Amino acid sequence: MDLVIGPLDLSAHVDEALAVQAAAFGLGPDEVAVRRQIVLRHMTYAGARALGATEQGRLVGFVYGMPNDRAHWWSTVVEPYLRARDNDAWLDDSFVITELHVHPAHQNRGLGRALITTITDAATQPRSILSAIDRDSPARGLYHSLGYQDLARQVLFPSAPKPYAVMGATLPLRRRSPAGR
Template sequence: MPHLPHRNRNRTGDTAVTVGPLDLADRVDEALAVQAHAFGLSDDEIAVRRQIVLRHITFPGARALGATTGTGRLVGFVYGMPNDRAHWWSTVVEPYLRAGGQDHWLDDSFVITELHVHPGYQNRGIGRSLITTITDGAAEPRSILSAIDFESPARGLYRSLGYTDLARQVHFPSAPRPYAVMGAPLPLRRRSR
């Protein structure tokens, strides 16, 4: 996959951010530091997520992209894989999707498992570049993801790319807030110029 340059100025003065393939197993701690900063995770939550990420990245078709500065600092990442109804996430969301007649979205979909950008680098198109680049490489005709169910900048980004709500008020075990499951046909919608 080619590296796509994405230039912008951020608060730290580093001007170039490049989106490209990421060896997530090798850089898992850096990626989780970005997620922790963006999401406010505790050390215990990070330890649990580390094991999950390392397991996920071994699944068939799993891929990751990173956003790195010119100095090599990881400031954003995305990873995903072809959805499998046997995976934990699918087993949790399936009843919610089925209730709305939307469970067919679990088949032949590329799931965005995680997408995070360091807060100091947000609102610069990095998240958009990460998600469009990873889904452009998907063989599946559609994409699904889950996001905390409130009107956040992330949900606004997903909507701008063509994602729509498939189920809301989805409760994951041990998650303090409900989630929405969203889906979009691929390729994702681009901004009109």
């Protein structure tokens, strides 16, 4: 396997990345079109960075994020949920993982773990936050194994059909023990 993880010009490769996200998340063309505009806007924010995983030149996974800003839309939605649990300080001095997706044909190989640990290892903030669909899933299992804890659950985003959990972890993220735990 010729798998390479490295910096990704997400604006230039947005359609490839969204094809991976659509396959991983089951998105239709209308949702992809909306997300395309969001990704392009996010990449203009200060400190926004992306990594891609390519195999034989084809993008098979990506992650992007940025220093959190309370004025960003995501923060304004999650802040009341975090405040209700006295966790809203997590919105300050955190690196937010905006998206992390691996094509289904490449999942369960440690690629998501490698992408998220690599991007957060370069963060200057002392902690990381993210949101994930609030159900038991391989993604939530990965985040828990890396040290993310639930900061708020049943978070409702406008137009999202399912509730999300907001999770946070101190950096650097937890690594697997030598025994693989």
